[in-house]
Amino acid sequence: MNRENIYFPHLAQITRILPQIEDHKLFGLTFVDKSMKDNFSYRPGQFVELSIIGTGEAPISISSSPTRPGTVELCVRRVGRVTNALYNLERDDLVGIRGPYGNGFPVEELEGNNLLLVAGGLGMAPLRSLLWYTLDNRERFEDVTLMYGAKIPDEMLFKYELLSLLDRPDLRCMLTVDKDEEGIWPAHIGVVTTLFDQIEIDPSTTYAAVCGPPVMYRFVLEELLKRNLSKDRILMSLERKMKCGVGKCGHCAIGYKYTCLDGPIFTYWDAINLPELI
Ligand SMILES: Cc1cc2nc3c(=O)[nH]c(=O)nc-3n(C[C@H](O)[C@H](O)[C@H](O)COP(=O)(O)OP(=O)(O)OC[C@H]3O[C@@H](n4cnc5c(N)ncnc54)[C@H](O)[C@@H]3O)c2cc1C
Numbered sequence: 613m614n615r616e617n618i619y620f621p622h623l624a625q626i627t628r629i630l631p632q633i634e635d636h637k638l639f640g641l642t643f644v645d646k647s648m649k650d651n652f653s654y655r656p657g658q659f660v661e662l663s664i665i666g667t668g669e670a671p672i673s674i675s676s677s678p679t680r681p682g683t684v685e686l687c688v689r690r691v692g693r694v695t696n697a698l699y700n701l702e703r704d705d706l707v708g709i710r711g712p713y714g715n716g717f718p719v720e721e722l723e724g725n726n727l728l729l730v731a732g733g734l735g736m737a738p739l740r741s742l743l744w745y746t747l748d749n750r751e752r753f754e755d756v757t758l759m760y761g762a763k764i765p766d767e768m769l770f771k772y773e774l775l776s777l778l779d780r781p782d783l784r785c786m787l788t789v790d791k792d793e794e795g796i797w798p799a800h801i802g803v804v805t806t807l808f809d810q811i812e813i814d815p816s817t818t819y820a821a822v823c824g825p826p827v828m829y830r831f832v833l834e835e836l837l838k839r840n841l842s843k844d845r846i847l848m849s850l851e852r853k854m855k856c857g858v859g860k861c862g863h864c865a866i867g868y869k870y871t872c873l874d875g876p877i878f879t880y881w882d883a884i885n886l887p888e889l890i
């Protein structure tokens with residue numbers, strides 16, 4: 613009989629720590645066990661339970677793409693117990709990972725379509741996984757557009773990585789900041805919705821993937837609906853309070869859905885039927 617404990621984390625070593633903006637760092641983690649390292653697979657949009665030995669666990673979206681195996685990248689904002697404990701660790705220290713969990717983006721369904729990724733703030737963490745998955749499988753998708761907004765240039769996650777994509781011919785990379793008091797920003801200025809005037813959306817061949825702070829959803833959804841994108845072509849990554857991550861504890865339940873199993877990716881259609889989701 614297989615008695616494997618589903619709550620048992622696999623050890624991973626911190627192999628990279630890249631500070632992004634204040635209180636946000638990208639951690640590169642490599643499983644200690646070689647077969648885990650070689651075989652860990654996931655979908656963009658899935659998350660893991662990250663554990664800090666002796667402190668506890670927190671659900672964190674996977675920020676790297678499964679097309680680049682070997683290292684799992686997590687972009688973590690320091691907010692509380694677990695994330696503070698993570699920030700006290702250094703390169704080569706060990707953490708625990710269990711997962712991947714959640715549904716992730718339905719990448720097979722997206723193939724053959726135009727993709728519009730819209731992110732704000734830390735929402736870029738899960739969308740970065742989808743972005744690189746798309747770019748690494750570029751022939752499977754039609755037009756790909758990224759819209760990402762931050763308040764000011766110094767608050768943009770993955771700033772240099774994304775700026776380096778501005779000239780890429782197979783991606784429309786639209787980066788914006790709300791304000792640029794120093795006059796240094798080389799791209800658009802204005803909230804993310806001001807980018808919508810610059811693009812055309814064919815509602816019959818486009819999927820949108822949206823992830824950002826709650827306030828952003830309302831305005832982005834308005835823009836997408838104005839352009840007749842159907843509600844089941846709008847995908848959103850929605851985070852709820854989670855504990856077990858595997859559908860056992862009930863912490864993440866909304867109505868008849870467990871967001872750790874049925875989400876965190878939901879269509880706008882799901883969100884209308886479960887209004888507490890957003
Ligand atoms: C599916 C999913 C994906 C996620 N992906 C990511 C991700 O990619 N990156 C990321 O950074 N986060 C992500 N999160 C959020 C992350 O799981 C939470 O921020 C988690 O609570 C962090 O754990 P913690 O123990 O550090 O914080 P906790 O101690 O649980 O604190 C949680 C909240 O309490 C507040 N709080 C904590 N301590 C204090 C205090 N002393 N005074 C006042 N307020 C306090 C914090 O502001 C915070 O909002 C995700 C969540 C889900 C559900």
Ligand code: FES
Pocket residue numbers: 853854855856857858859860861862863864865870871872873
């Ligand atoms: S987090 Fe426990 S049921 Fe979803």
